[in-house]
């Protein structure tokens with residue numbers, strides 16, 4: 001079975017209800033947290049002689065953030081149902097537009113529906129309309145890829161009257177790009193492994209301006225990528241390195257995005273217990289995020305030079321697995337002592353970062369589901385950020401804050417360097433004990449960027465959700481696609 005590289009959630013987005021449809025099945029209208037009914041609901045209120053006013057006054061519909069009330073419209077014509085979505089009292093943020101719309105659409109996917117019309121609340125400025133469309137798109141993608149009966153019943157059409165064509169197209173692209181990353185993560189490891197990941201990327205960008213290059217195991221050996229090969233050595237599925245070049249910025253040095261793509265992480269000989277292995281198809285979320293961002297850059301035609309790198313390997317157990325005590329000479333020439341084969345992501349990234357460095361990028365951003373320690377420090381919903389260049393990080397932080405994606409910086413004090421020194425090689429792939437594990441992992445990576453401006457984003461927590469949220473299914477989240485797209489677009 002191969003992953004479908006050009007999948008798209010089969011929902012039709014338009015600016016208006018199609019002319020052959022007399023009315024929408026459901027109209028979604030926002031209700032702010034205030035005493036009187038907003039003008040947007042007056043039209044509906046009059047259909048039933050003030051029925052909505054009565055419902056509001058008696059507290060049957062509410063404007064609290066998260067409130068969703070589905071009502072039958074008391075009329076033989078016009079829309080059949082009205083979904084009143086509480087907006088709360090402060091909704092000028094892009095992520096409110098994204099999440100409130102997504103939650104409203106998601107609540108309607110329990111049964112087949114025709115046209116769903118989203119009446120964009122006046123509280124959302126026009127420049128956030130793309131977030132509304134993107135939110136609707138992501139609501140329509142879930143993790144149940146292999147149910148005989150689809151668990152999300154997609155409406156035949158979602159209409160966004162009042163949204164400009166530009167904002168609709170942009171929102172669709174952002175939604176698709178987030179869903180692209182999520183779909184790759186949600187695919188089972190028997191479907192998505194290094195070679196099929198690389199094939200999917202090649203097909204995804206066919207016909208676009210983005211140039212894709214794939215290094216197979218032979219090329220990786222020629223290039224001296226012994227670290228990537230070591231991690232993949234125990235698997236019947238050989239490793240790959242994928243490069244995607246987006247050339248929109250003339251002569252400027254490129255931005256490098258580097259993703260960890262361990263398509264399944266058993267832990268290797270340092271085997272994970274079953275419980276900890278259950279979600280390890282998501283250990284390629286960094287690489288999938290890079291693909292999602294590159295997809296958005298290509299579709300939007302962003303005028304920047306960006307190269308995406310995915311280091312892909314499957315970490316398995318066999319007679320050819322790499323071992324504890326092994327010393328690997330990485331592509332950069334630095335030697336790594338392996339003291340835990342489950343700390344494999346940083347080993348894959350060592351070579352991948354070195355390849356990226358060769359393109360003289362203006363900055364390098366890596367994304368990796370790297371450490372459980374980062375989740376211990378920050379919880380499941382927050383990205384850990386570490387850097388050697390506070391200026392680059394502050395740009396990314398400001399984009400993250402605009403997009404409402406949570407990120408927090410962890411320190412990179414020099415004294416941590418001692419903890420990755422090895423007795424037999426240049427460095428070892430674990431710290432001294434478990435303390436500060438997210439940081440010692442970053443310290444390891446820092447050895448392979450050679451002082452170039454670099455930000456490391458540990459997405460181990462937020463990349464994959466155990467529980468659904470009102471606005472999103474459980475499983476892959478596509479975290480950081482929006483933030484990085486914004487950051488790249490805002491690079492002067």
Ligand SMILES: [Zn+2]
Nearest residue numbers: 265342343344
């Ligand atoms: Zn691991």
